Amino acid sequence: GNSVTQMEGPVTLSEEAFLTINCTYTATGYPSLFWYVQYPGEGLQLLLKATKADDKGSNKGFEATYRKETTSFHLEKGSVQVSDSAVYFCALKSSGDKLTFGTGTRLAVRP
């Protein structure tokens, strides 16, 4: 079956540091890949997506590249801000409509 594995958190960084959150997946077929963000007390919001191999999704300074050869979709940001503190979820959507989520990675950014 489909599965998503994320690095365990929490990840604690100082403001302006470089961020990487690792995500690898197992899936049949050719899945679409997503990163969602959850701010405290809120629902999940779509951050970025990629629908085929070598696609790069980007939004709000975050980027992730769909690497089929390594089955990975790592999230990166060059300079994090305190306002980026949140929980980040990697997810995939394969055949059918169901999303499979990773367990989430909490990011805390210190001023």
Add this chain to the structure above:
Amino acid sequence: NAGVTQTPKFQVLKTGQSMTLQCAQDMNHEYMSWYRQDPGMGLRLIHYSVGAGITDQGEVPNGYNVSRSTTEDFPLRLLSAAPSQTSVYFCASSYSIGRDGYTFGSGTRLTVV
């Protein structure tokens, strides 16, 4: 504003009580689903629907019922609440065809005592 609306935002139930969590979307999405979020376990799919009149079980369906009489609404019913159902519940929707992600509601925090 268009989106997914969940009610209530907070609820406390006694063991054995029943209740319905409401979910409505106004985006004409065919696909709707319910997830529960527990610490360290990410989001787990409870039930989902690919259109009005069609529902199916997800990963953790026991203790929950759903129905989909209209495209807009997808209520989740707890039949006899148990402390193990203490969680945050999210409703999500999407177009059933295509590679788009889901739109999530803001969640219902349920405590069963």
